[in-house]
Amino acid sequence: MNKTININLGGFFFHIDEIAYQKLRRYLESISRSLSDDPQGKNEIIADIEARISELLSEKITDARQVVNEGDIDDIIKIMGQPEDYADAEQEYSDSSYSYRRNSASGKKLFRDGDDKFLGGVASGVAHYFNIDTIWIRLGLLALFFGAGFGVLLYIILWILLPEAKTTSEKLQMEGEPVNIDNIEKKIREEFSNVSDKVSVVAKEASEKIKDGANEFSDKMSKTFSGKTKKNNGASDFLDTIGKIILAIFKVIGKFIGILIIFISAAVILSLIVGGFSLGSLEWLNVDANLQYPPFFYDSVIPTWALTLCSFLLIGIPFLLLFILGLRILSTNVKKLSKPTSLTLSGIWIVSLLIIIFTGIEFGTSHSINGQSSEKKSLNIIENDTLNLKIINDDEIYYRHNLRSNTYREEVYVDNQQMVYSNNVNVDVKKSNSDESYMIILKKSQGKNKGNASHNAKRVSYNYKIENNTIILDAYYLSSFKNIWKDEEIEITIYLPKNVSIYFDNSTKNFLDNVKNEGDIRDKDMANQHFIMTDRTLKCTDCEIEIEVEENTESELKETF
Amino acid sequence: MKIENTKAQMRKGVLEFCILSILKNGDAYTSEILSTLKSAEMIVVEGTIYPLLTRLKNAGLLTYRWEESTSGPPRKYYVLTENGGMFLKELSKTWNNLVNAVHQVTSKKSTTNE
Numbered sequence: 054m055n056k057t058i059n060i061n062l063g064g065f066f067f068h069i070d071e072i073a074y075q076k077l078r079r080y081l082e083s084i085s086r087s088l089s090d091d092p093q094g095k096n097e098i099i100a101d102i103e104a105r106i107s108e109l110l111s112e113k114i115t116d117a118r119q120v121v122n123e124g125d126i127d128d129i130i131k132i133m134g135q136p137e138d139y140a141d142a143e144q145e146y147s148d149s150s151y152s153y154r155r156n157s158a159s160g161k162k163l164f165r166d167g168d169d170k171f172l173g174g175v176a177s178g179v180a181h182y183f184n185i186d187t188i189w190i191r192l193g194l195l196a197l198f199f200g201a202g203f204g205v206l207l208y209i210i211l212w213i214l215l216p217e218a219k220t221t222s223e224k225l226q227m228e229g230e231p232v233n234i235d236n237i238e239k240k241i242r243e244e245f246s247n248v249s250d251k252v253s254v255v256a257k258e259a260s261e262k263i264k265d266g267a268n269e270f271s272d273k274m275s276k277t278f279s280g281k282t283k284k285n286n287g288a289s290d291f292l293d294t295i296g297k298i299i300l301a302i303f304k305v306i307g308k309f310i311g312i313l314i315i316f317i318s319a320a321v322i323l324s325l326i327v328g329g330f331s332l333g334s335l336e337w338l339n340v341d342a343n344l345q346y347p348p349f350f351y352d353s354v355i356p357t358w359a360l361t362l363c364s365f366l367l368i369g370i371p372f373l374l375l376f377i378l379g380l381r382i383l384s385t386n387v388k389k390l391s392k393p394t395s396l397t398l399s400g401i402w403i404v405s406l407l408i409i410i411f412t413g414i415e416f417g418t419s420h421s422i423n424g425q426s427s428e429k430k431s432l433n434i435i436e437n438d439t440l441n442l443k444i445i446n447d448d449e450i451y452y453r454h455n456l457r458s459n460t461y462r463e464e465v466y467v468d469n470q471q472m473v474y475s476n477n478v479n480v481d482v483k484k485s486n487s488d489e490s491y492m493i494i495l496k497k498s499q500g501k502n503k504g505n506a507s508h509n510a511k512r513v514s515y516n517y518k519i520e521n522n523t524i525i526l527d528a529y530y531l532s533s534f535k536n537i538w539k540d541e542e543i544e545i546t547i548y549l550p551k552n553v554s555i556y557f558d559n560s561t562k563n564f565l566d567n568v569k570n571e572g573d574i575r576d577k578d579m580a581n582q583h584f585i586m587t588d589r590t591l592k593c594t595d596c597e598i599e600i601e602v603e604e605n606t607e608s609e610l611k612e613t614f
Numbered sequence: 615m616k617i618e619n620t621k622a623q624m625r626k627g628v629l630e631f632c633i634l635s636i637l638k639n640g641d642a643y644t645s646e647i648l649s650t651l652k653s654a655e656m657i658v659v660e661g662t663i664y665p666l667l668t669r670l671k672n673a674g675l676l677t678y679r680w681e682e683s684t685s686g687p688p689r690k691y692y693v694l695t696e697n698g699g700m701f702l703k704e705l706s707k708t709w710n711n712l713v714n715a716v717h718q719v720t721s722k723k724s725t726t727n728e
Binding site: 063064065084088097098101102104105107108131132134135136138168 | 616644645648658659660661662664665667668669672686687688690
């Protein structure tokens, strides 16, 4: 459904729909712009042209009630020719005639050359402009492409922004005259008058729009207060001026925002492409670059590359749309994305979003339930024996440790397999309920359900050795790499019956976890000491003096304060 | 160098001459001039004619009068002025010379080619 407008064109009356009207108006305006500056001749030519158009239209429109539509105007333009053709006709006579025309200074213009194209004819257009061979421009673009990936973007921007040289005059203008100082000066002058033309046209459009609005408003007002019908001209003039100013400001700000949007989105897209490429190639070449993916990448049914792609699309597509929006702000040449394209893009975006959400939920659930697996090992220790406890690390697997229990997880390679290494190992000693000595190794992990969690716990690899009366525990556990974000832990509890002694080697110092003993000696101070299991708990056999000394020094310190 | 460009330039050069010639045979209004030129394939799009007519009018080679039409508003009929007639004579002389010259040049070329 379209609004129709009644117009008087060359003495004929036409119903014309709004779109067709705008098109016709623009056509006449651009003809008038492309004609010489002699105002009288110009008006006459326009009047003649209008008369001719009305003639052509009345041939088409036989029924008075029929409405002129866009197609009719297109046909008219086809018959009458592009605005450039009018200018062309004038140009011929400019030297012999009386008036100076800016179009006679046929400065070069940048067009795409549709006759000599590889993709869009951008390179050949640019080559025409600089008067050099096309191959150099193509090579330059290729170099830019392989150098920084910038060439592609540049090409696409130029492709969209540059019009293709279609008419004769455009082609002539594209090839143009050689570049010399004189022509450059002309060109600059021409560009300047172009800009001022554009500004005045914009201002005119704006004022018309505002006037329309004002008219409508006043119409409504006059309908409601049916007494007053006369419009206030002074007010609408004032509105015109304000409108012009506001629109000009908005136009400038709009262009600026457009440029900003283009830059930002181009930067994001470029960095995504570059990042994606380098990430992909690193992965592919198996380079250990210490990549840090988001947590949910690790333990997922969806492969890492697919997740990377999804995140890429999830961020990239909105920025691509922004990029196009920016281009559209800058140039009216840029068309809206076609419906299928935008539907496909949004479809892909939604799928990526769903996949990422899915893995997010998967991540959440895969950590939701704690599970454990325990192993009981009998110790061949009887009354009055002394058990030695040591903890060692395998420096071949990971050397940057300081033999201390902590929750950090590191990425290591064992037999070329990516694994998680952690020192999250804690040791406790308790009273055995029987005469038997034994050790319980408890592995803890997480999973999406009880079974899965305890399965994961079972898969945690932890080793120890028992040599005579010495237990040698590993300072670390290994787990498969996908579990790097899971809280896994090894808890070792040694159960000793009464009258069995234990000696904590210095290496155990930072792994003991709240070992209960008489005198509440701190875990750190228990290393290098002998303890014996009493009725209830451990008792130190050789550290009393030292501890007293320590206490003395502490009290002395207190006194000095 | 594109063939279309050259062709267009050639046609354009004699367009003025053609318009004046049409008017020599009697007054005509724009649509008549256009249909004659179009059927002779002298012009492709109609728009080119208007600046040209105005220019010729401003140079005093033609003038126009308004004539009532049975269907619609009055029409502009172009008339050749006295000046225009002289101008046309000059032009046709030049044209004949040009045709001869071109013929001479092209036929000479073809004989040497043979």
